[in-house]
Amino acid sequence: MRLSRLLVPTTKETPNDAVLPSHIYLLRGGFIQNAGGSGLYNFLPLGKRVLDRVRKVIKEELDKAGCQEVSLSFVTPAALWQESGRYEKYGKELLRFKDRKENEFVLGPTHEEMMVNLVRQSVKSYKQLPLNLYQINLKFRDEIRPRFGLMRGREFLMKDGYSFHTDEADMKREFALMEETYKKIFTRLGFDFRVVEADSGAIGGTGSKEFMVLAESGEDTLAVCDGCDYGANIEAAVRAPKITDTPVPAYEAAEVETPGVATIEEVASFLKVDPHYVIKTVAMRALYNEGKSEIVLFALRGDDTLQEVKATNAVDANALEELDEETLKAAGLVPGYMSPFQEDKSLRVVWDNALKEAYGMVCGADKEGYHRVGVDLRGMEATFADLIEVQEGDRCARCGGTLHYTKGIEVGHIFQLGTRYSEPLGCNFLDENGKSKPMVMGTYGIGVSRLLAAIIEQHHDDRGCIWTPASAPFDVVVIVSNAKEESQTEAAESLYDALKKKGYDVLLDDRKDRFGSKMKDFELIGIPYAIIVGKKLGEGLVEVVKRDGLERSDVLPEDLIKETERYVCFS
RNA sequence: CGGGGUGUAGCGCAGCUUGGUAGCGCGCAUCGUUCGGGACGAUGAGGUCGCAGGUUCGAAUCCUGUCACCCCGACCA
Numbered sequence A: 001m002r003l004s005r006l007l008v009p010t011t012k013e014t015p016n017d018a019v020l021p022s023h024i025y026l027l028r029g030g031f032i033q034n035a036g037g038s039g040l041y042n043f044l045p046l047g048k049r050v051l052d053r054v055r056k057v058i059k060e061e062l063d064k065a066g067c068q069e070v071s072l073s074f075v076t077p078a079a080l081w082q083e084s085g086r087y088e089k090y091g092k093e094l095l096r097f098k099d100r101k102e103n104e105f106v107l108g109p110t111h112e113e114m115m116v117n118l119v120r121q122s123v124k125s126y127k128q129l130p131l132n133l134y135q136i137n138l139k140f141r142d143e144i145r146p147r148f149g150l151m152r153g154r155e156f157l158m159k160d161g162y163s164f165h166t167d168e169a170d171m172k173r174e175f176a177l178m179e180e181t182y183k184k185i186f187t188r189l190g191f192d193f194r195v196v197e198a199d200s201g202a203i204g205g206t207g208s209k210e211f212m213v214l215a216e217s218g219e220d221t222l223a224v225c226d227g228c229d230y231g232a233n234i235e236a237a238v239r240a241p242k243i244t245d246t247p248v249p250a251y252e253a254a255e256v257e258t259p260g261v262a263t264i265e266e267v268a269s270f271l272k273v274d275p276h277y278v279i280k281t282v283a284m285r286a287l288y289n290e291g292k293s294e295i296v297l298f299a300l301r302g303d304d305t306l307q308e309v310k311a312t313n314a315v316d317a318n319a320l321e322e323l324d325e326e327t328l329k330a331a332g333l334v335p336g337y338m339s340p341f342q343e344d345k346s347l348r349v350v351w352d353n354a355l356k357e358a359y360g361m362v363c364g365a366d367k368e369g370y371h372r373v374g375v376d377l378r379g380m381e382a383t384f385a386d387l388i389e390v391q392e393g394d395r396c397a398r399c400g401g402t403l404h405y406t407k408g409i410e411v412g413h414i415f416q417l418g419t420r421y422s423e424p425l426g427c428n429f430l431d432e433n434g435k436s437k438p439m440v441m442g443t444y445g446i447g448v449s450r451l452l453a454a455i456i457e458q459h460h461d462d463r464g465c466i467w468t469p470a471s472a473p474f475d476v477v478v479i480v481s482n483a484k485e486e487s488q489t490e491a492a493e494s495l496y497d498a499l500k501k502k503g504y505d506v507l508l509d510d511r512k513d514r515f516g517s518k519m520k521d522f523e524l525i526g527i528p529y530a531i532i533v534g535k536k537l538g539e540g541l542v543e544v545v546k547r548d549g550l551e552r553s554d555v556l557p558e559d560l561i562k563e564t565e566r567y568v569c570f571s
Numbered sequence B: 001c002g003g004g005g006u007g008u009a010g011c012g013c014a015g016c017u018u019g020g021u022a023g024c025g026c027g028c029a030u031c032g033u034u035c036g037g038g039a040c041g042a043u044g045a046g047g048u049c050g051c052a053g054g055u056u057c058g059a060a061u062c063c064u065g066u067c068a069c070c071c072c073g074a075c076c077a
Helices: A021-028 A045-065 A077-083 A112-121 A168-188 A262-270 A306-316 A325-330 A448-458 A486-501 A517-525 A534-538 A558-562
Strands: A030-035 A041-043 A075-076 A097-100 A104-107 A129-140 A155-165 A193-197 A206-216 A220-225 A231-233 A253-258 A279-287 A293-301 A319-323 A346-353 A359-364 A370-375 A403-418 A428-430 A436-438 A441-448 A476-481 A506-509 A529-535 A540-545 A552-555
Touching: A021 A030, A021 A077, A021 A448, A021 A476, A041 A045, A045 A129, A045 A155, A045 A168, A045 A448, A077 A104, A077 A112, A104 A325, A112 A129, A112 A155, A112 A506, A155 A168, A155 A220, A155 A448, A168 A193, A168 A206, A168 A403, A168 A441, A193 A220, A206 A231, A206 A441, A206 A448, A262 A370, A279 A306, A279 A359, A306 A319, A306 A534, A359 A552, A403 A448, A441 A448, A476 A517, A486 A506, A486 A529, A486 A534, A486 A558, A534 A540, A534 A552
Parallel strands: A193 A231, A293 A346, A476 A506, A476 A529
Antiparallel strands: A030 A041, A075 A104, A097 A104, A129 A155, A155 A441, A193 A206, A206 A403, A220 A231, A220 A403, A253 A370, A279 A293, A279 A319, A359 A370, A403 A441, A428 A436, A529 A540, A540 A552
16 A cells, blocks of 8 residues: 555644544544544544454454344334333333334443344244354444543444353353453453453443453552462452451440531541441442432441442442432431441441451441440441442452552443343243253453554653554555655565565655654554665665564665565564 | 533634624645754635624624533443
C-alpha cells in the first residue's frame, strides 16, 4: 500500500475532547474518527487494519480450540428478552425501538438470548454436545457515560462466545480451556495482563474471571498478591482473616454514655479500644425489580469498609443507594449511634463474616449519645456474608503474602453460567436415557475494539503509538526521504516489492512531503519498523528504525531483502 | 442523575466584558524557492458563530429556553 493513496488524516494538534494517550493517538494518527455522537466511532483504513489484525489472532486461537464462528442478528426481537426476563432488568442500557409494524426490538448488548435461541432450535441430543459458538460483531449499550474513546464506547466490537454442555464438569473443562486460550490470545497481542477473580454482575452465573491489562488509566481496581499469582477485582477480592495484636476489650456488657461521639474513630479513642472491636452499621436502600426497595443494615468491623458490589449480591438486589439523615430518622434509626440490633425485626440485617463469634465488641445503643460495650456475638443466629473491601496491605487468603492495589483495563471476561439461560429459555437436550435436561452453559467475552485502546495505553511514548507486532496495521514502512530524488524512489520501490514478495504487509511512504513530517507520521502511527531510503543511499546503505525505542542501524539493501528477519523482527 | 466546563472554517483557538463589515494558527489548493526532523514566500478556497425564541435600527456578543459534547462523581459485562 502506498501512503500517498491511503486515507490517513494525521493531525499535529490534540483534539480537545481526548484525555487518554490511547484516545489522543488513535484520533491524531488517523485510526478512528468520532461519528458525531458520544461513544460512537468510525474506523478509518488504518484503524480497520488494526482491528482486522487483532480479530485474526482471536479467530485463529479460538478455531484452534475447537470453537465455531457464527454471526447473529444485531437487531433482536424484544420477545426473546422478555422470555429470559432481562427485558426489564437490563435497564436503560438496552436500546429499544419499534419497526413500522410496531414490533419491538432491541440492539443486542450481549447475545445470550439469541445464541440460546439458535442452539435450542438445532440441538436436541447429547450426541451434538459439547458445542462452543462465537461471533465477532457489533454490540450496543446505551452507557450512562461513554468515555475515553474506544475504551468505553456505546457501539463497540466484541467477541462473544457461548458453550453448551451436558453437565457441569464438562462446562468447567471448557471454561479452563477458554482461560488458556484467552491467555494465548493476549500473550500473542503483546499484553502485560493478569487473570483475576471477578464479580459476575448482570450476566449472572457462579465462577467468573476477568482478563485485565495492567495500565494506570484502567477503570477497574485490582487486588493482587506479591507472594503468589492471586489477583481479583476489588469487587470480588478476598483476604485472610485480619489479625490484631490489640487484646479484646475487657468491658462487661453495659450501656455507656458517649456524648457527641459518633464516628468509629471517635468511639474507639473515647472508649480506648481498637476500631477492630467496634461494630460499624451501614444502612443502605436496596433496590429490586418492579421498583421495590427496602432498607438493609450491613454490620462490619470498624476497621473494615463495605464493598458495595458484595453487599448488593448479599441481598440479591439490583443496586444499593445511600440514605440521607431524614430517611434514617424516619425509619427509626439514629445516625451515628445505630446498631444492627433493631427492635423492628422486619429490618434486614447482614453481618460480615469477620464478625462471626466475635465478643467484647462495641456498638451503637440506638439512642443519641450512648454506645453498648461488651457485646457478645457468640452463638448468634444471623445472616453472614463477605461484605468487606480488601485494603492494600491485607494478607492474601491463599499464601499469606501482601495484597496491593493496581489498575486494570478489562479486556476479557469468562463466566460459568450453568443453566441460568438454558432453563428459562427451554434450551434442553435428551441424555443417554432419553431424559430431557437443560444444557449447562459457559460464556466468554473479549472487548475487541477496546483492545486497540488497551494496546496503546500499554504501548506508547510521547511521540505516538507503538503497535505490537501482532496488532500493527503494517509490519514495516519504507520511507522515501525525498520523493523527487529518482534514485531514492527507485531503490524504495524495489525494496517495497521485495518485502511484499516475502509476505510482509508493507507500507510505502512515497508522499512528496519533507523528511521531518514523514518521520513524525511514522512515530505517531507506530508501525514497528521503518526503512529509510535517503541520504545514505550514496554509500549504498538504507537505515532501519525500530519504533519501540527508536534505535537505528545502517544496512545494505540487498542484505535487508535477503535476511529481513535479522534486521526486522516481525511476529 | 448530581457537580463543573465547552459549543465560532476540517482541527486548535481569539473575538463576547463595552452590540456596528467574521478573525488567527494548522491543514487544504495553485505557483516559485527549499529538501534528513512537522520549511519559506505569494495567491486562493472554506463559516446561516449548536438550535429556537426574545430585546434592538442592528446580535457571535445582551436575555430566555433548548440541544449536543467533554471532565469529576454515581452507575456499568
